[in-house]
Amino acid sequence: LDLHTFVRGLPKAELHLHIEGSLEPELMFELARRNGVELPYSSVDELRRAYAFDSLQSFLDLYYAGAGVLITERDFYDMTMAYMSRARQDGVVHAEIMFDPQTHTARGVAMETVFAGIARALRETRATTGITSYLILSFLRHLSEEDAIATLEAALPLREQYNDLWTGIGLDSAEHGNPPGKFARVFARCRELGFRLVAHAGEEGPADYVRDALDLLQVERIDHGVRSEEDAVLLQRLIDQQVPLTVCPLSNLKLQVIQSMPQHNLARLLRLGVMATVNSDDPAYFGGYVADNYIVCAEHLALTRHELFELAQNSITASFLPPEQKHKHM
Numbered sequence: 001l002d003l004h005t006f007v008r009g010l011p012k013a014e015l016h017l018h019i020e021g022s023l024e025p026e027l028m029f030e031l032a033r034r035n036g037v038e039l040p041y042s043s044v045d046e047l048r049r050a051y052a053f054d055s056l057q058s059f060l061d062l063y064y065a066g067a068g069v070l071i072t073e074r075d076f077y078d079m080t081m082a083y084m085s086r087a088r089q090d091g092v093v094h095a096e097i098m099f100d101p102q103t104h105t106a107r108g109v110a111m112e113t114v115f116a117g118i119a120r121a122l123r124e125t126r127a128t129t130g131i132t133s134y135l136i137l138s139f140l141r142h143l144s145e146e147d148a149i150a151t152l153e154a155a156l157p158l159r160e161q162y163n164d165l166w167t168g169i170g171l172d173s174a175e176h177g178n179p180p181g182k183f184a185r186v187f188a189r190c191r192e193l194g195f196r197l198v199a200h201a202g203e204e205g206p207a208d209y210v211r212d213a214l215d216l217l218q219v220e221r222i223d224h225g226v227r228s229e230e231d232a233v234l235l236q237r238l239i240d241q242q243v244p245l246t247v248c249p250l251s252n253l254k255l256q257v258i259q260s261m262p263q264h265n266l267a268r269l270l271r272l273g274v275m276a277t278v279n280s281d282d283p284a285y286f287g288g289y290v291a292d293n294y295i296v297c298a299e300h301l302a303l304t305r306h307e308l309f310e311l312a313q314n315s316i317t318a319s320f321l322p323p324e325q326k327h328k329h330m
């Protein structure tokens with residue numbers, strides 16, 4: 001079996017995917033035209049050429065601007081359907097999808113519009129393909145905790161209606177200067193409300209932020225977490241407690257968290273016994289979907305087929321699926 005076929009054939013969960021980061025340039029242009037939104041690029045090629053990043057912030061600037069073409073329920077539906085059909089080709093059996101409502105409500109898009117479009121695509125995909133999914137509403141950490149609380153309050157009236165999908169709360173955007181502790185109160189509230197909790201930490205920020213995400217936010221999974229390796233005590237804790245890391249290798253390369261793929265610590269973390277998983281983060285911006293991320297690691301980190309299988313199994317284990325559904329995929 002060639003590597004691509006083997007990787008695509010592994011039943012896997014994608015646990016770190018920003019739906020706004022799955023918006024491909026072609027669809028971005030189509031939505032811009034449909035909605036009469038002006039893009040500061042004359043073509044898909046010119047836009048793609050702008051995807052040369054030197055940091056998380058340089059990416060976030062384009063990512064938030066790109067999301068400006070999303071206006072109607074149908075826009076969110078089309079974007080989500082495109083991701084789900086691509087994920088299906090990669091052997092994804094379950095996806096836990098982050099979305100950033102503040103990016104949209106700040107532009108006057110209703111919370112209901114965002115939920116409705118994404119949910120319609122996820123429910124339709126579940127009905128036609130059996131691929132399951134959950135939604136992780138993520139707060140933007142460059143904004144205030146008050147803004148996060150207001151966002152939670154605006155979304156809570158929709159909870160019953162989207163009960164089958166909206167199970168989690170996350171924390172993303174610019175990590176430097178926005179430590180987990182800034183969101184301790186809103187995360188405590190979300191925990192009381194029964195949401196599953198995750199946070200980005202240790203992507204650009206220090207290992208301390210990973211520890212704070214565990215201690216101050218009580219998250220169950222760390223998004224990225226690759227800088228945990230810099231703190232031996234923390235690293236041992238991640239291993240002992242089997243805290244999942246949702247690692248995104250191509251993202252780390254494109255945002256210059258690492259300077260080349262052979263430098264990535266995924267294989268080391270996995271071999272030390274960390275519950276590491278492989279994910280795509282923002283595939284439209286970083287040059288690959290989830291299977292591409294497995295493949296690039298196999299090629300540059302000399303992962304064995306058994307290790308690739310182990311990574312796929314970890315993604316099922318680390319998901320928020322109920323135990324009986326996990327077992328179906330393992």
Ligand code: ADE
Binds near residue numbers: 172282
């Ligand atoms: N939002 C989308 N992708 C992100 C990433 N890799 N880190 C932080 N915030 C994000």
Ligand code: ZN
Binds near residue numbers: 018172
């Ligand atoms: Zn991310």
